[in-house]
Amino acid sequence: MGNGELKNVRYTAAYFRREEDLIAAAREARAAGFEIHDAFTPFPVHGLDEAVGLRPSRLTWIALIAGAMGLGAGLALQIWTSVYDWPLNVGGKPFNSFPLFIPVAFELTVLFSGLIAICVLLARNRLWIFSKRLVFDRVTDDRFVLVLKARDASFDINKAMVIFDRAGALRVIEGDQFV
């Protein structure tokens, strides 16, 4: 699956009232060989990632690496400034007073990890303040929407309608140029 942009491809979207219906429809559609473009829900629905076939997010690894960078940067900064660049005798403590460097190194670990994870989240989700995207009706309120790709003639709308109906779809819309 791509990152969510679908240009010049027709789509079919079905509205549902309950998340169970959405999940059932997604599972069936996938089993029937339809290509799921995305699903839209008013809150994170558990089990939906698996139903639409999403792989676990790699964000945790990014956060881990970012944290390690923060830790390294924090230690390097303190050791370089206090031991090499400006060795300052404070109360006879050793220049490399390593245990006293732990708090700042820890804070920088958390700071790097948090900031970078959030930046990556925003970038990967393409969230930015001037974003202009199509938002389905009431999907930020109480509706659940499943979007199938209708890429070519092999897309069988009748077969899709059967699946949607069985899952209790409220209405189905078709459109092109999904942005």
Add this chain to the structure above:
Amino acid sequence: MSTKDIETQEYIPDHLLDEPTITPVIRPGHTFGTVTDKISAIALTRKTPRGWYIGFAIAFALAMMLFYSLAQLVLVGTGIWGLNVPVAWGFAIINLVWWIGIGHAGTLISAILLLLRQNWRTSINRFAEAMTLFAVACAGIFPVFHTGRPWLAYWLFPYPNTMKMWPNFRSPLMWDVFAISTYASVSALFWFIGLIPDFATLRDRARSRSGQVIYGMLAMGWRGSARHWHRYETAYLLLAGLATPLVLSVHTVISFDFTIGITPGWHATIFPPYFVAGAIYAGFAMVLILAIPIRKFYGLEDFITMRHLRNMAKIMLATGLIVGYGYMMEAFFGWYSANQYEGFMIRNRMTGPYAPFYWALIFCNIIAPQILWSRRMRNSVPVLFITALIVSVGMWLERFVIVVTSLHRDYLPSSWGMYRGSFWDWSTFIGTIGLFVALLFLFLRFLPMISIFEMRTILPQAEVKEAKE
């Protein structure tokens, strides 16, 4: 018995009060739609109540007093505060610790209770996080202005400069700079990320053009995509996981400001856990002080139920006991260390010129909250409110006692002295309370004060039944 009559009813058998089925975290009968309507209407459609204008006007006036006091400080110098040797740390550090401590409950609710899967946190986490941010903002004012030249506050950060100097990383005051600025940044991010889906809800429901544009920009194109939610949840949990050790580290570092010194009464290993517990204690008291009027005036009893108030009361009781243990240990160390300065310090605290403050703090923090052992008292909203107020005062007194009694009579009797806050100390402190309340009023008016999307997840219908494979 239906849940509806619980709060109107006069008598509920004691053994039923703590039943989750009797008081759920959200009153039955709500749907996704009603939750959205009820919370978003406060920001979008409901007429701003007259009480809001009056409250905001008072808070804003106090905030102006803060700015006036700070301007006075910049014009005249830090001498307008009551600080002098031997008490070189006074209101500035007391208020810093008090405000930061209050902020910690917000992070505890939003991060630690999330990781512990306490879903009752959902209805209170948004405004508790807002409280954290505003409290940290108030806290930050004190050390920055205590420097006397706040426009040079950037000297606190390590940056290459023409003086070829670096900060002293062996100083706990330097650790504070990093701890508090990291805490402020991560809390702000956590709060904002949590708000994005709700901004999208407000954007889609706003009728006015300005509402659509402003909430639209803040929502950043959020449209509830499964792929986005998937990453979003991962990031949210990650931030919670990061915020948890962070919040513990922040108050630990604050306590290091004291413990690293060799002043009697400060140089104690009990300080970090005792400070963290005290912070959570004061913070939950503040959450109760805010939650009780908010749920009343905005009619949110459906979402902030007695269960929330009771749970917070229990946390207060537990952390209060840890704080009590801390006080006991301080007294014990004074005797067991056989150190004459430590012994003198604790005797001076209990019987010296500041003894009334010490005993007032023991009453406020240890004796008064014991009332919460009683189920009946935990279910009385006025009792909870008053206890929370008493605890807030007590926690301020605690910091006053720790800071002042240790400093005013230390090793050299010839340099003993007394300390009292000057007019400007008080006006700055009360002014920060005004700023805090004014910011909260703005938050309540313009942002969803309860997390709408998280409330949807705790509705009974949001529990997906496992499909049979």
